[in-house]
Amino acid sequence: MNNRIIEIIIGTTGEIQIEALNFKGPDCEKATAFLEEALGVVGKKVKKPEYHQHGTRTNQQKLGA
C-alpha cells in the first residue's frame, strides 16, 4: 500500500505551500526538492512533529477539502 502524496496549495497571489505526507525520513525532502527548484524561491520549511516517526500516516484537512 502506497499512500505517499504531495499536496500543493497555490494561493491567489501566487504563493505556494508544499506538504509531503507519509514519506520516510529524508525521502520527504527529496520528494519535494524538484518542485522547490522548479517553482521559485523557497521561503521557509517547517518540519512537523511526526518528522522522526517513520511512515506515520497523517490526515490533513484543508479548506474546502
Add this chain to the structure above:
Amino acid sequence: MSHFTEIKTQIKDIEALRSACQELGLSLVPNTEARGYYENKTKGDFVVQLKGPYDIALNRQPDGTFGLTSDLWQGHVEKEVGQGYGKLLQLYGVHKATIEARKKGLSVLRRQQQNGSIKLVLMGWEYEQPHHRNHHRDHGRNPN
C-alpha cells in the same frame, strides 16, 4: 514524516506561462512591445497581450527568471490578472507544478478551493517510475 515548504513563485518556464495565459484566454507573444498609457510602449522578450488597453512585458533577468513590467494605471492590468499579477502567478504555478510532476510519472489531481486557492495532489510514488525522462527521477523512488 511531513514537512511544509513555502515558496514565492518565479516565472522561469515559458511553456507553463503559455498554459496559464491560455487558461485566462490571453495570448503570449514573443519579442514584441507591450502597450502602456497613451501610446507608450515597452519592449518584452515575451508579452502577455491583455484584453484591456495595456499589456504585460516579460524580460529575462540575469538569474534566468522573467521580470514582469506593465502600466498599472487605473487598474486595467490588475482587473485581468489580479493584484501583483497574482492570478497569472497562481496559474503559472499550477501548470509548472503539473508539468514537473508528470515528467516524474506522477498523477495530478487539481481542486479549486473555496478561498480561491488551487490545490494539487500528487500521487503515484511507485518504486518504478514509468517515465525516465530526466535526472530528477530518483527523488521520489522507493529504495526497494
